Amino acid sequence: MTTDPTPRHDDEHQELRQYVRLLALGMVLLIVVATVYLTYQHPALGAPFSSGSTIAAALVGLAGLTRGQR
Numbered sequence: 001m002t003t004d005p006t007p008r009h010d011d012e013h014q015e016l017r018q019y020v021r022l023l024a025l026g027m028v029l030l031i032v033v034a035t036v037y038l039t040y041q042h043p044a045l046g047a048p049f050s051s052g053s054t055i056a057a058a059l060v061g062l063a064g065l066t067r068g069q070r
Contacts, residue, residue, distance in 0.1 A: 035049055035053075
């Protein structure tokens with residue numbers, strides 16, 4: 001039994017995907033920290049931020065469901 005010496009298509013850009021995921025994680029953390037800071041400094045913004053985060057969470061859940069069905 002011989003192994004195929006050509007790399008799989010999935011493994012081709014694995015390192016680049018890792019960097020993109022880390023960048024996305026950093027951006028999400030930055031947004032969360034900024035939102036918490038603004039809500040702490042300006043309590044009147046709590047209601048718009050909470051409704052916005054609820055909508056964003058629903059959209060992310062919907063996107064996850066759609067992607068999972070492929």
